[in-house]
Amino acid sequence: EIVLTQSPATLSLSPGERATLSCRASQSVSSFLAWYQQRPGQAPRLLIYDASNRATGIPARFSGSGSGTDFTLTISSLEPEDFAVYYCQQRGNWPPLTFGGGTKVEIK
Amino acid sequence: QVQLVESGGGVVQPGRSLRLSCTASGFTFSSYGMHWVRQAPGKGLEWVALISYDGSNKYYADSVKGRFSISRDNSKNTLYLQMNSLRSEDMAVYYCAKGSGWFDPWGQGTLVTVSS
Numbered sequence: 156e157i158v159l160t161q162s163p164a165t166l167s168l169s170p171g172e173r174a175t176l177s178c179r180a181s182q183s184v185s186s187f188l189a190w191y192q193q194r195p196g197q198a199p200r201l202l203i204y205d206a207s208n209r210a211t212g213i214p215a216r217f218s219g220s221g222s223g224t225d226f227t228l229t230i231s232s233l234e235p236e237d238f239a240v241y242y243c244q245q246r247g248n249w250p251p252l253t254f255g256g257g258t259k260v261e262i263k
Numbered sequence: 264q265v266q267l268v269e270s271g272g273g274v275v276q277p278g279r280s281l282r283l284s285c286t287a288s289g290f291t292f293s294s295y296g297m298h299w300v301r302q303a304p305g306k307g308l309e310w311v312a313l314i315s316y317d318g319s320n321k322y323y324a325d326s327v328k329g330r331f332s333i334s335r336d337n338s339k340n341t342l343y344l345q346m347n348s349l350r351s352e353d354m355a356v357y358y359c360a361k362g363s364g365w366f367d368p369w370g371q372g373t374l375v376t377v378s379s
Contacts, residue, residue: 189365191308198358199308201367210367242308246364250322252298252310 157181157248159255161241167263174230176241176258183223184247190219190228193257194239202241203228230260238262265289265368267359272373275349285342285359285370293317293337296363299344301355302372311357312344327353349377 158181168174178188186206191199201210203219206226216231230237243255271283285297299311312333313322321333332345342359354377360366 187364191366193308198369198371199366200369201365204365204367244308244366249364250313251324252313252364254308254310257307 156251157184157245157253159243159245159253161243161255161258163258164256165259165261167261168233169263170233170235172233174228174233174237174260176228176230176260178221178226178228178243178255180224180226180245180247182248184245186222187245187247188219188221188226189244189246190217191242191244192237192239193242194236199242233260265361267361267368267370269357269359269370269373272357272375274376274378276379277350277377279349280345280347281349281375283344283346283357283359283373283375285344287340287342287361290361292335292340295361297333297335297342298360298362298366299333299342300358300360300366300369301353301375302358303352303355306355309355313363314342315363346375349375351377353377 160179162177188206190203193199207219218229240257240259242257266288269285275281298313314333330348334343356372358369358372360369
C-alpha cells in the first residue's frame with residue numbers, strides 16, 4: 156500500500172500570503188496524484204488531478220507540481236475561502252486508493 | 264449539473280447491518296465508475312470501495328473486505344453500499360463520489376453511527 160505523508164500538518168498564514176503544501180509518497184506514483192479541498196462541514200472537492208491539472212472551475216491561484224514521490228500544491232495568494240483542509244490522493248498503484256493525512260491551512 | 268445524494272445512514276448496533284444509497288443525476292450514470300469514501304469524526308479520508316461502470320469489477324479496502332458490498336442499479340441511477348457486521352471503527356460520514364481513479368464530484372455524505 157502506498158502511504159502519502161503530508162506536511163506540514165498545520166499551516167498558519169494570512170490572507171494574501173502564498174501557501175505551499177507538500178505530499179510525499181512512499182513509492183513512485185508517477186503523476187497520478189490529486190489534491191482535494193475540504194471546508195468545514197462540507198464534502199471534499201477536487202482541485203488538481205494528474206499532479207498539475209486544475210479541475211473544472213478551480214481558480215488559477217491553485218497550482219500543482221511534482222512527479223514520482225514528491226508533490227506540491229501552491230496557493231499563490233490566499234483568499235478567505237481558501238482556509239480549509241487539503242488532502243492529496245494517489246491512483247498510481249491501487250487498490251487501495253490512498254489519501255494523505257491532510258494539511259490544515261488556518262488564519263494566522 | 265452533476266448531483267449525488269446519499270441516504271440510509273443512521274444509528275446501528277455493533278454487529279448489525281445497514282445499506283446506504285446514492286442517487287445520481289445530471290450525468291450518464293451507467294458510463295462511470297463510482298466510489299464510496301468515508302471520514303471518521305475529526306479524522307481524514309479513507310477510500311472504501313469502487314465499482315466499475317457496469318458493475319463487473321469491484322474493489323475494496325482491506326478494512327471492509329468481506330463485510331461490505333458495493334453494487335449499482337443503472338436503471339435507477341443508484342449506487343449502494345451494503346454494510347454487514349458493523350464495528351465501532353466503521354462509524355463515519357460516508358460519501359459517494361463519481362469517477363474511476365479520482366473523486367469528482369462528491370455527495371454531501373450520510374452519517375453512520377455504530378453504538379450499542
